[in-house]
Amino acid sequence: MKKYVSELLMIPGPTPVPNQIALAAAKDMMSHRGGVFKKLMLDLTAKLQTLLQTKNEVVVLSASGTGGMEAAVSSCFCRGDKVLIAAVGNFGKRWIKLAKVYGLEAEVLEYAYGQAVDPSAVKALLAKDTEKEIKGVFFQMNETSTAVLNDVEEIAKVVKAHGALIVVDAISGFLASDLKIDEWGLDVVIAGSQKAFMLPPGLAVVAVSEKAKKAIETSDLPHFYLSLKAALKQAAEGQTPYTPAVSLIYQLVESVNLLAEEGLDSIFDRHERLMKAVRSALRSLGLKLLNENDGTASRAVTAVYPPGNLNADEIRKKMKDDWGIALANGQDELKGKIFRIGHLGFIDPKDVLAVIACLEIVLSQLGMPGIQWGKGVQAAQNVLAKGD
Numbered sequence: 001m002k003k004y005v006s007e008l009l010m011i012p013g014p015t016p017v018p019n020q021i022a023l024a025a026a027k028d029m030m031s032h033r034g035g036v037f038k039k040l041m042l043d044l045t046a047k048l049q050t051l052l053q054t055k056n057e058v059v060v061l062s063a064s065g066t067g068g069m070e071a072a073v074s075s076c077f078c079r080g081d082k083v084l085i086a087a088v089g090n091f092g093k094r095w096i097k098l099a100k101v102y103g104l105e106a107e108v109l110e111y112a113y114g115q116a117v118d119p120s121a122v123k124a125l126l127a128k129d130t131e132k133e134i135k136g137v138f139f140q141m142n143e144t145s146t147a148v149l150n151d152v153e154e155i156a157k158v159v160k161a162h163g164a165l166i167v168v169d170a171i172s173g174f175l176a177s178d179l180k181i182d183e184w185g186l187d188v189v190i191a192g193s194q195k196a197f198m199l200p201p202g203l204a205v206v207a208v209s210e211k212a213k214k215a216i217e218t219s220d221l222p223h224f225y226l227s228l229k230a231a232l233k234q235a236a237e238g239q240t241p242y243t244p245a246v247s248l249i250y251q252l253v254e255s256v257n258l259l260a261e262e263g264l265d266s267i268f269d270r271h272e273r274l275m276k277a278v279r280s281a282l283r284s285l286g287l288k289l290l291n292e293n294d295g296t297a298s299r300a301v302t303a304v305y306p307p308g309n310l311n312a313d314e315i316r317k318k319m320k321d322d323w324g325i326a327l328a329n330g331q332d333e334l335k336g337k338i339f340r341i342g343h344l345g346f347i348d349p350k351d352v353l354a355v356i357a358c359l360e361i362v363l364s365q366l367g368m369p370g371i372q373w374g375k376g377v378q379a380a381q382n383v384l385a386k387g388d
């Protein structure tokens with residue numbers, strides 16, 4: 001049995017971590033209450049605002065992405081508030097669970113796996129709310145479990161017309177494609193460190209609008225550690241309410257510098273190219289995608305059914321055992337029924353070519369009839385070489 005020095009992590013987060021970012025964690029520890037750290041935090045938040053295309057205040061929470069989601073729910077609403085949740089997968093369901101925990105009355109628009117939120121359905125539902133009882137609308141920018149990209153701009157338009165707070169989980173979608181927080185009027189946007197930031201897990205970045213800040217002032221839900229109110233108050237001074245994950249913050253500084261140097265257009269473009277290459281390769285091999293709609297295809301991950309009577313878990317196991325390539329399982333009811341190829345963050349074209357080449361071998365060894373080696377690779381090459 002071969003031994004692999006490192007594995008190629010083709011899951012939708014955590015993504016591989018570039019060396020410069022990994023090494024930043026080894027920097028000397030410093031006092032999080034000192035002047036150097038304060039300056040570092042103020043510089044970092046300014047750079048995050050640029051990357052997030054927002055003038056809204058940005059806070060960095062020492063928590064995984066879900067901590068950012070929980071902070072949004074518990075900090076911006078009041079007991080018994082009505083909210084609307086548009087859920088297209090497992091992470092949409094997380095909004096439902098959070099709303100329940102905090103006693104919010106959730107109206108839910110739920111979609112079949114692979115489908116995106118229909119903004120006109122959101123509009124129709126909000127139109128019925130003539131008393132403006134719905135205080136917030138929650139959804140995902142990118143639903144990682146089903147590889148679906150929602151049309152944030154269109155959803156935001158209809159919510160804006162109603163007046164509810166727009167709360168977007170952009171944990172896996174942020175930076176993989178465009179997200180204009182200010183232009184689209186998004187109130188609370190959450191990003192996670194282990195995705196396009198290419199960091200280890202452990203930080204949630206949350207952008208908060210002036211309107212959301214007003215809601216935070218009047219919120220009466222219980223919270224302590226995950227308090228946007230406390231985080232915002234301290235952030236103005238380049239501080240955090242409690243001891244932050246200092247090493248992760250060093251890494252985030254390195255990440256935003258690298259990403260700023262690359263530029264947003266290039267970041268969006270590389271994610272789109274990898275997505276197109278993967279989709280084209282899988283289709284040319286005759287595989288069925290969970291989300292066949294190219295218009296709503298996730299830039300971060302592609303979900304695919306195993307061909308014929310092959311088993312998704314066996315495919316993933318063989319990819320891992322024989323080739324050192326980690327692919328993601330399906331989630332929820334899709335567990336074992338699909339597999340997912342992550343292509344966000346520190347993943348590049350040669351990684352995609354390697355995955356497709358190895359997948360061709362694995363599929364044929366597992367007995368996929370009629371598979372032609374090189375067909376998927378060639379389809380990916382055609383996208384990656386031309387860049388169209």
Ligand SMILES: Cc1ncc(COP(=O)(O)O)c(C=O)c1O
Nearest residue numbers: 064065066091142144171172192
């Ligand atoms: C869309 C989305 N929302 C929420 C989460 C949860 O983030 P975390 O696992 O960092 O808490 C994830 C993680 O994969 C995600 O992809």
